[in-house]
Structures are given as structure tokens and as C-alpha cells.
Amino acid sequence: MTHPRILVIGVTGAGQGSVPVAYLDQILTADVLVGGSRQLDYFPEARGERLTLTCGIGAAADRLRAAQAAGQRAVVLASGDPLCYGIGSSLRRFFAAEELLFVPAPTAxxxxxxxxxxxxxxxxxxxxxxxxxxxxxxxxxxxxxxxxxxxxxxxxxxxxxxxxxxxxxxxxxxxxxxxxxxxxxxxxxxxxxxxxxxxxxxxxxxxxxxNSLPPDASVSPPTSEDTDAE
Ligand SMILES: C[S@@+](CC[C@H](N)C(=O)[O-])C[C@H]1O[C@@H](n2cnc3c(N)ncnc32)[C@H](O)[C@@H]1O
Structure with a gap:
């Protein structure tokens, strides 16, 4: 059986208005909806089970894995672009790229x-x-x-x-x-x-x-790797 991909979708401060119409219905009808409390609050009419990320990324990943195995549709709400200092890189520690479908919103x-x-x-x-x-x-x-x-x-x-x-x-x-x-x-x-x-x-x-200082050539530009779960 092919497992459904987990939709990982970005939301800005515009709330539902920042989500492409094509994906709004997927959020509202998801069996399992995971996200920070701010992001979850943008979708009060979503019908599925809600899981706040305060439970920890490991527990959230376990629930997403179980949903996937049961053929349930799971959606993760992120802030902005999930792969820019966001939950996307944390999820990639638990899931292969092919198991996730990323839909970014503009970053902050x-x-x-x-x-x-x-x-x-x-x-x-x-x-x-x-x-x-x-x-x-x-x-x-x-x-x-x-x-x-x-x-x-x-x-x-x-x-x-x-x-x-x-x-x-x-x-x-x-x-x-x-x-x-x-x-x-x-x-x-x-x-x-x-x-x-x-x-x-x-x-x-x-x-x-x-920057009010001359660029410091001895300093390497920082990387954008991240594991934050909001
Ligand atoms: C863990 S980072 C997530 C960044 C996010 N993935 C993005 O693409 O913008 C959270 C930080 O992003 C910034 N941020 C996120 N949403 C914001 C908003 N609507 N207005 C201002 N800053 C925001 C704040 O500095 C916040 O503490």
C-alpha cells in the first residue's frame, strides 16, 4: 500500500488567507492536524484530531507515522516556509523527502x-x-x-x-x-x-x-540549518 504524503504547509500572519485555496480543504478535512497553537487557531473549523507541537517533535512524528500507516490524511501547519528555520527540517529527521509534501508560504x-x-x-x-x-x-x-x-x-x-x-x-x-x-x-x-x-x-x-561596519572577510556566512519546532 502506498502511504499518503504528509502535507506540510506554511501559514503567515494572514492566517487562512495565506493558504492557497487548493489546499484549504485539505487542512479543514485532514484526519490529523499538527501545528503550533497559533497556526492551529487559524483553522477553528478544521474537523480532524488536533495535536499541538508542545507535545514534542518525537511524539508528533509518532502520531504522523501512525496516521500514515492507517491511511489517514495528516497535515502539519508551519509558520512561513517550513524549510526555512522551521519544522520542515525537524520532520526530515523522521521522514524521507518523498513522504512529505511541502507547500511554503512567504518567510518572515x-x-x-x-x-x-x-x-x-x-x-x-x-x-x-x-x-x-x-x-x-x-x-x-x-x-x-x-x-x-x-x-x-x-x-x-x-x-x-x-x-x-x-x-x-x-x-x-x-x-x-x-x-x-x-x-x-x-x-x-x-x-x-x-x-x-x-x-x-x-x-x-x-x-x-x-551593517555599519566594513564586511568581515574572516567570518563565514552562517548556514540556514534548523531544527526549531514552534
Ligand atoms: C521558528 S522561526 C520560523 C520562521 C518561519 N519558518 C519563516 O519562514 O518565516 C519563528 C520566528 O520567525 C519570526 N516570525 C514568524 N512569523 C512572523 C510574523 N508573522 N511576523 C513577524 N515575525 C515572524 C519571528 O522572529 C519568530 O520568532
Whole structure:
């Protein structure tokens, strides 16, 4: 018997509106729906069993494997692009590529640069989400601009402090892009590194920093490997 592929689909702050119509019905009628609580909340009318990722990626993978074996249709909801600092790489530890069908939404990086009206092909794409800041600090030096995913501990203020300690100019231009994709809550704040120290933001944000130092050729660009489950 051929097992159905597990649909791993990205959602932005626009919620259901960010999902292609062709896939919406698959989410609403899935037998098993796995995701972070924010993503699950976007689909209150979904009929299937719901599993929040707080159970851990191992338990979620076990449930997905059992669903697959039983011929049930399983869907995993991700934030943005599942394969960009997302649950996609965690799932690949448990499933072969052929067992998964990835449907990405725009990443938070793309939405941040779109909100700023700035090109991003020359940006360093970094994450402080659940990871040490030294990679972020080194990464900022590799490119003319950097976009940094944050979390509730590594906030824009904490990251700004680390960048100042690494020698960036206090007047370095920055932007914090909050709640991207949400038509009512999205907000962009233009600021500087030193001003960031005193500012607080919505929990969901991306920090963009325009590098004020000459690029450091001794630092390798960071990789984009990730195992985060939101
Ligand atoms: C684990 S990463 C997931 C990234 C995701 N896979 C992507 O492609 O954007 C979670 C971080 O992405 C950023 N993020 C995700 N959604 C966001 C949104 N709607 N607005 C602002 N930042 C967001 C935040 O920094 C958040 O802590």
C-alpha cells in the first residue's frame, strides 16, 4: 500500500488567507492536524484530531507515522516556509523527502523586506530564535544588511546590546517588523541600535539591521540549518 504524503504547509500572519485555496480543504478535512497553537487557531473549523507541537517533535512524528500507516490524511501547519528555520527540517529527521509534501508560504524574512520595500538578495538571513547570539553577531558582519528572527528571550533589545558590544555604531539603522502578514496588526518601527535598548515590541517580530561596519572577510556566512519546532 502506498502511504499518503504528509502535507506540510506554511501559514503567515494572514492566517487562512495565506493558504492557497487548493489546499484549504485539505487542512479543514485532514484526519490529523499538527501545528503550533497559533497556526492551529487559524483553522477553528478544521474537523480532524488536533495535536499541538508542545507535545514534542518525537511524539508528533509518532502520531504522523501512525496516521500514515492507517491511511489517514495528516497535515502539519508551519509558520512561513517550513524549510526555512522551521519544522520542515525537524520532520526530515523522521521522514524521507518523498513522504512529505511541502507547500511554503512567504518567510518572515520576505515579508519583512516587502514591508520595508527593500531588496533582500544581499541580506544575511539569521536567527536568534532559541540559539546563541554569537552566530548572529558574526553574521551581521558578513552582509550590508541582516534580518534576524527573534524570540521572547533574544528580543530586539538583547540583540542590539550584543551588536553594540561587538562594536557596531550606536546610530546603526534598524527596523523591527511586527506581526507580518496580519492586515490589522502588522507594524514597522524604524529605529537605531541604541534606541532599541529601551524599546519593546510584539512577541512576533523580525529585526533588520543595516551593517555599519566594513564586511568581515574572516567570518563565514552562517548556514540556514534548523531544527526549531514552534
Ligand atoms: C521558528 S522561526 C520560523 C520562521 C518561519 N519558518 C519563516 O519562514 O518565516 C519563528 C520566528 O520567525 C519570526 N516570525 C514568524 N512569523 C512572523 C510574523 N508573522 N511576523 C513577524 N515575525 C515572524 C519571528 O522572529 C519568530 O520568532
Amino acid at each position: 524574512y520576505q515579508l519583512a523586506f516587502a514591508a520595508l520595500g527593500e531588496a533582500w538578495h544581499d541580506a544575511a538571513l539569521l536567527s536568534a530564535h532559541n540559539r546563541p547570539l554569537d552566530t548572529v553577531v558574526a553574521g551581521v558582519r558578513t552582509a550590508p544588511k541582516a534580518a534576524i528572527l527573534t524570540d521572547d528571550r533574544q528580543t530586539p533589545a538583547v540583540i542590539a546590546q550584543a551588536l553594540l558590544e561587538a562594536g557596531l555604531d550606536p546610530t546603526t539603522r534598524c527596523a523591527v517588523c511586527e506581526n507580518l502578514g496580519d492586515a490589522e496588526q502588522q507594524r514597522v518601527v524604524m529605529t537605531t541600535l541604541t534606541e532599541l535598548l529601551e524599546q519593546t515590541f510584539a512577541p512576533l517580530n523580525v529585526l533588520v539591521v543595516w
